[in-house]
Amino acid sequence: MKTITIFLFSILLNGCGSTNQANATTDMKQNISDNLNGSFVVSKLGESTSVQNDLTIKFDDATKRVSGFSGCNNFSGSYQIKDKKIAILNLISTEKACLDDTNMVESKFLQSLTKANNFKIKNNEIVFLNDSKQLFNAKPNTITDTAKQSQDNSMIIEYTAITRGTYKMVKVDQNSIKSQLSRTAQEETTACSKDNWDTLKSLVEPINLKALKTLEPPSKAHQHDGAAIANLTIIVNGETYQTPAFDHGNPPKEIADLVNKLLDLTTPETKKEN
CATH class of the missing domain: 3.30.1560.10 (Mago nashi)
Known part of the structure; x- marks a missing residue:
């Protein structure tokens, strides 16, 4: 009887944990869908290019500012969003010299930011597009703000x-x-x-x-x-x-x-x- 009671209690705990996780995922999807507020890691550039560099992007819904790390430099700008239509504007960036390979990735990413005009949510990631052309994917960032940022007084x-x-x-x-x-x-x-x-x-x-x-x-x-x-x-x-x-x-x-x-x-x- 004692064994059965413990088993049932374990099921209840796992059930509650699953429910909480599902609720958290639902809340995250809703927040992303409504306003893109939060910090994200770029997981893919283009339709098939996996990203090895640590590219990040952060949207601040309160100030309508966007910022992040583009592989070698930090960037910042503003954005406007309505009905999943987006415009990223007035981008500025630090001007640290980059290796050729890093510079190519950074240039592609920054160009993609300025070209993005809409987005969709797919598999808990944001897919940024120019009309129907896929530009890059980003997923919620679970790393602290200090991780892997440029630490050279940028x-x-x-x-x-x-x-x-x-x-x-x-x-x-x-x-x-x-x-x-x-x-x-x-x-x-x-x-x-x-x-x-x-x-x-x-x-x-x-x-x-x-x-x-x-x-x-x-x-x-x-x-x-x-x-x-x-x-x-x-x-x-x-x-x-x-x-x-x-x-x-x-x-x-x-x-x-x-x-x-x-x-x-x-x-x-x-x-x-x-």
């Missing part, structure tokens, strides 16, 4: 200041400093020295990146054309963090030193204006 810091008549941009990674004075001007590129990169990293370190989106601008002249509309974006390990708009020349105190350093690194024309 980071992008970008500052923009925009009005109806002007445009200023500075974008820095560990290799280069890029600046642009207007929408029609040619982008200027100079090398980023180790000292400057170390300084930028030290200025980013104390900043609560997750709180950037909640920073309160100290003044709001940009709301009525009294100042250029400024934004700061920081990308670390494929994660994108961005401030709300603030006045060019008067950043929130939490990022003031970093913004001033960025402007000091650019050509004289792009430096901070009082």
Whole structure:
């Protein structure tokens, strides 16, 4: 009798476990189907090419930002989705030099991202397509965010200041400093020295990146054309963090030193204006 009781109890436990697993799978499918929110690993490029590289892609439904690791570099952008129609926009990437084979995979993946215009769910994976052509497959990522990401200080810091008549941009990674004075001007590129990169990293370190989106601008002249509309974006390990708009020349105190350093690194024309 005791043996029968234990056997029945074991069946009940396994049944509950199976039910919980089924519910979790159903929830995961629903979440993927509704908004693609979450982190995924690319399992296939094209219709038949298995992926040996560790390619990842993460969708943040709250901010409509997409980010990930493309085999050698980190990337970030925005996306729009409606009724399984998707558009991945404004992709930017770090510019680390890659081996030829890795570069080929990375280029194919990044091109596939920009070409994707719809998706479907098949066998617990997302299949991204351009119309009916299969571009790549991705499955939910069960690895922690720190696993297999680029661990070599890869980071992008970008500052923009925009009005109806002007445009200023500075974008820095560990290799280069890029600046642009207007929408029609040619982008200027100079090398980023180790000292400057170390300084930028030290200025980013104390900043609560997750709180950037909640920073309160100290003044709001940009709301009525009294100042250029400024934004700061920081990308670390494929994660994108961005401030709300603030006045060019008067950043929130939490990022003031970093913004001033960025402007000091650019050509004289792009430096901070009082």
